[in-house]
Amino acid sequence: MNIRNITLRHMSMPLLKPFTTSFGTLKDREFIVVEVTDAEGRSGWGESVAFVEPSYNEETLKGNWHLLEKFLIPLLSAEEIGHPAELAERFSPIRGNRMAKAALETACWDLYAKQQGRSLASVIGAAKTSIEVGVSIGIQASLEQLLEMIEQRLQAGYKRMKIKIMPGWDVDIVDGVRQKYPDIPLMVDANSAYTLADVDHLRRLDDYQLMMIEQPLAHDDIVDHCELQRQLHTPICLDESIHSADDARKAIELGSCQIINIKTGRVGGLTEAIKLHNLCMERKIPVWCGGMFESGIGRAHNIALSALSNFTLPGDTAASSNYWEEDIVDPAVIVRDGRIDVPEGPGIGYIVNPERLAKYTLHCEVFEV
Numbered sequence: 001m002n003i004r005n006i007t008l009r010h011m012s013m014p015l016l017k018p019f020t021t022s023f024g025t026l027k028d029r030e031f032i033v034v035e036v037t038d039a040e041g042r043s044g045w046g047e048s049v050a051f052v053e054p055s056y057n058e059e060t061l062k063g064n065w066h067l068l069e070k071f072l073i074p075l076l077s078a079e080e081i082g083h084p085a086e087l088a089e090r091f092s093p094i095r096g097n098r099m100a101k102a103a104l105e106t107a108c109w110d111l112y113a114k115q116q117g118r119s120l121a122s123v124i125g126a127a128k129t130s131i132e133v134g135v136s137i138g139i140q141a142s143l144e145q146l147l148e149m150i151e152q153r154l155q156a157g158y159k160r161m162k163i164k165i166m167p168g169w170d171v172d173i174v175d176g177v178r179q180k181y182p183d184i185p186l187m188v189d190a191n192s193a194y195t196l197a198d199v200d201h202l203r204r205l206d207d208y209q210l211m212m213i214e215q216p217l218a219h220d221d222i223v224d225h226c227e228l229q230r231q232l233h234t235p236i237c238l239d240e241s242i243h244s245a246d247d248a249r250k251a252i253e254l255g256s257c258q259i260i261n262i263k264t265g266r267v268g269g270l271t272e273a274i275k276l277h278n279l280c281m282e283r284k285i286p287v288w289c290g291g292m293f294e295s296g297i298g299r300a301h302n303i304a305l306s307a308l309s310n311f312t313l314p315g316d317t318a319a320s321s322n323y324w325e326e327d328i329v330d331p332a333v334i335v336r337d338g339r340i341d342v343p344e345g346p347g348i349g350y351i352v353n354p355e356r357l358a359k360y361t362l363h364c365e366v367f368e369v
């Protein structure tokens, strides 16, 4: 691929509105942008979705920077690569740290697609021309505020609403939402806020025709989820617990979930995300693409991935305007009638805007390959 240098940028972009989950409130999204440049001066772009704090998983922004600088960039530099699918194997001596791997791997996929003069979606064999999207809504100060947020997002055309839940903000809130909106496609995400001791309480959610409950139990569990799924009618969807296609196989064989949320960062890159998608298709497990408050770069990767055929449920890939005053790509990602068009231009199909990229960069370093 003739990669000549790799630029890491530590970014900070203010969210339009703070977002609260069972693990905390986020105001500014800090993340790493990875740019890989080839001998002809073409650039591929990727993004690390690790947060500053190890709250969603054990990875952190600074940890990812360290992994990229000291281990992953040197592994990529050690020997020429012909295709981005080689990187999963190349990075395999490094345990875990999947978000760091994905940041560099996805940048190489974008560059590869550009070198081929093709869209990223077409290079990964994703044929949909548009994708259906939903939106994730954080924990609010009151039910009234939540209903207001839902109304705005329904007006904006989103195909399904996902509301974050936690103990003290769950069954009564869902009840309130269902009273106003008896029929909207609705799901909940607990981000691991419950234990098996809450089974009786969680069973009350079965009365509300939820599409699924996402990650109710511990981030590192698939055994208790199996027990919970036996006692719940609502399908369980796993997010945090699934790091690979192999994890998915085990969870499916146990009966720990009926649906899987795929995040490229969580599973270590596009190659693993595609493998997971294919495994779920064989096992008749529907999947959808999760979100991590990505900038337009990570969002564009999510759009290409979601164009694969077993992404049959709307994802969390909302429009740029759901998160940002201004995005760092042109055009911004837009949602029309609850859908995003899959771009046909080379690579991720969105252009990184140099002025806005610089405006939100806190620190930048270039590494020669």
Ligand code: OSB
Pocket: 056, 135, 136, 189, 191, 239, 290, 291, 292, 293, 294, 316, 317, 318
């Ligand atoms: O659990 O899906 C999650 C955001 C950050 C970390 C974890 C999650 C989320 C979301 C929002 O639900 C997804 C988005 O809108 O990008």
Ligand code: MG
Pocket: 189, 191, 214, 215, 239, 240, 261, 290
């Ligand atoms: Mg989730």
